[in-house]
Amino acid sequence: MKPHTTTTLIDELTQAVGAAHVLTGNAIPLQSCTDWFQTHTHVPLALVRPGTPVEVAQVMTICHRHGQPVTPQGGLTGLVAGAVPAENDIALSLARLNGIEEIDTAACTLTVLAGTPLQTAQDAARAAGLLLAVDLGARGSCQVGGNIATNAGGNRVIRYGMFRDQVLGLEAVLADGTVVCGLNKMLKNNAGYDLRQLFIGSEGTLGIVTRAVLRLHPQPQSCNTAWCTLPDYDTVVRFLRHAQRTLSGTLSAFEVMWPDFHELATTRIPGLRSPVNAHGLQVLIEMEGGEAGRDMAMFSNMLEAALEQGWLRDAAIAQSLKERESFWRLRDAVSEFPLMWAPYCGYDVSLPISSLGRFVDELQRALRDTFPHCEHVHFGHVGDSNLHVGVHIRPGHGVFPEDRIDACVYGIVRRYGGSISAEHGIGEHKKAYLSHSRTPQELALMRTIKHAMDPKNILNRGKVLA
Ligand SMILES: Cc1cc2nc3c(=O)[nH]c(=O)nc-3n(C[C@H](O)[C@H](O)[C@H](O)COP(=O)(O)OP(=O)(O)OC[C@H]3O[C@@H](n4cnc5c(N)ncnc54)[C@H](O)[C@@H]3O)c2cc1C
Incomplete structure (x- = not known):
């Protein structure tokens, strides 16, 4: 992009959200430039922090006109580097869209802005005598919008389902700034395509979630x-x-x-x-x-x-x-393993419950045979067919062979007909292996949807689909 074009872009963004909310260069906090494990770090062109859904739409309208790539950022707790901007991206933080808009105790719903931390939404539901059922370790930092964009899981999926099952309606801003508002409160609504599903789990590649209506449950006694x-x-x-x-x-x-x-x-x-x-x-x-x-x-x-x-x-x-x-x-x-065991690779996969035990036996054998100096751990939300695997190589045995360990784990996942991502998503880390869990026809349909919704390819460019 030519320098004068960049200046125009930044000026326009500044007009839309105010100078205090367009940060550049050293003013951008490190956290907004990197992932949870700090494996990928890029300083974006600017960090933009809109304060309302209308401002999000204005930012997207401007970026679309300039063909400017945008990386949506929630609480930055994602584990697949999905919110890490490229160097020429605008990082779009949802952190200022923070607040509970309504709790409807008759409908058992909570309407919330996307940048609200999960724990704030859980506390609000609890104060009203109800339960927001999905829970995860990152609850204090991750945001409802990020939970929706990644279709987060956690510990209670066996009872209440994934985040997808908590979302009754949502509002999203498309790549060109169009606002699609579907703040539905009904459990049953078969009036045409279920558009909210396009945004749930799409990791910021199809639209930016700005508001959501979440389903609440009775508080357990x-x-x-x-x-x-x-x-x-x-x-x-x-x-x-x-x-x-x-x-x-x-x-x-x-x-x-x-x-x-x-x-x-x-x-x-x-x-x-x-x-x-x-x-x-x-x-x-x-x-x-x-x-x-x-x-x-x-x-x-x-x-x-x-x-x-x-x-x-x-x-x-x-x-x-x-x-x-x-x-x-x-x-x-x-959560201690990656710290105590660095360098460490963590995997989040799923397998049919009937073959999960055989999968672990075979994987343990393959890891020991291929990497004689490795140590490993296997654990998971097995009731949801979700397995986590951690692998470490004892120090003093050369460069950590991360790519070869990935190929070993995902190769066996593919043979068992499993998924390379149970709950963390694809982001940057797993996109090279997406074809292990999706057919060529499924991948082609994903590309068709992406192209239809974001023809200039500006939303989280290069994530999910390689
Ligand atoms: C300690 C710890 C424990 C965890 N436990 C679990 C667990 O049990 N289960 C689980 O599923 N995950 C878990 N995670 C992963 C992570 O917390 C989830 O993926 C979470 O949903 C990410 O939310 P976030 O707001 O931090 O999103 P971010 O990390 O900021 O972003 C994640 C992705 O969503 C996109 N995005 C963010 N906000 C929006 C938005 N408003 N609109 C569109 N796209 C958006 C980003 O572009 C990116 O692709 C854990 C992470 C940590 C650090």
Whole structure:
């Protein structure tokens, strides 16, 4: 772009949102130039911070006229470098679009601006006696718009579904600045194409989400949690189906940790202790219900029946909130792995539940055979067919072979008919492998949709589709 054109562009953007909200050069914070792991860093042409959906539309109208690429940015907690701008991009921050617009307790909906942190929206729902059901570790920083753009998952998907299942309606700004407003509050609405689905999970490549109507649920009145050890994966699946059957729709988490995870977390992370003594696959199981006394009895009966079947080697029920938190702290040790194990590759894949156990066995063998100095961990939201894998190579064994580890993991995912992304999206990191999980016809349709909605290819250029 010629210098005078850049000056005109910045002048126009400044007029639209005010000089205080168009930052350039050193004024741009590092966080807006990089991803969560700081693996990709580029200083954009400018960081623009509109304060209203109307200003977002004005920014897009200007950028469209100039053919100027734009990278939408939410809370910057994404794990696939989807919000990292290229050097000539405008980074468009949604952070000032922050606020709850309405809670409708009769319709059980919350209308929110896209830049609102997830935790703020959760707190507002709770204050109204309702539940915004999706929850993830980044809740304090990630934004509702980012959650929608990535179709975030988290720990309660088995009960409430992904973020997609919480979005009843939304408003989005298209690449040319057109505002598409569909703030629907109804669970049923089959009036033509379901346009909100174009924006959910499209990682800022088809439009910028500015507002959303989210579905709320009744607040649970009870929570029961246990940590169990099981001998093998087939028994884990039997236990999962038993829990789903006997807990009548109240099962809210079913987290599985393979022995490699349990060993690493309990021996190398200070302050973490296992609630059980047995070896095997570890399961953190939780139910949330509506009546404390009845729910506790139902939960204990479910565990007793599993013990009688010989499925559990050991089990510990959390007797207090503190104990429940200590169980979850052990499961959430995952956030320590990349720090303690750098360099580290983390994977977020999904497989049919029926083949997930065989997949882990084969992957562990392949990793050990191909990278004799590697260490690995396997864990995941198995009830949602989601597996996370972490791989580290012990120091002193040459350059970290990230590309070869990617090829090994994704090659096996492809053979098992799995997905290279269960919940984090594709962004920059995974686009080279998208064809492992999508057919050529699916990819062609994605390109057709992208071209129809963004013919100048200015929205999050180069992300998702290679
Ligand atoms: C500690 C930690 C725990 C996590 N746990 C989970 C988990 O359990 N489950 C899970 O799914 N993810 C998890 N994540 C990943 C991350 O939090 C989610 O992907 C989150 O939804 C991203 O939201 P964000 O606002 O930070 O988006 P960003 O990182 O800013 O952006 C993510 C993508 O969305 C686009 N985008 C952002 N806002 C908008 C908008 N308003 N309109 C259009 N496009 C937009 C960006 O361009 C980018 O492509 C975790 C991350 C961390 C750091």
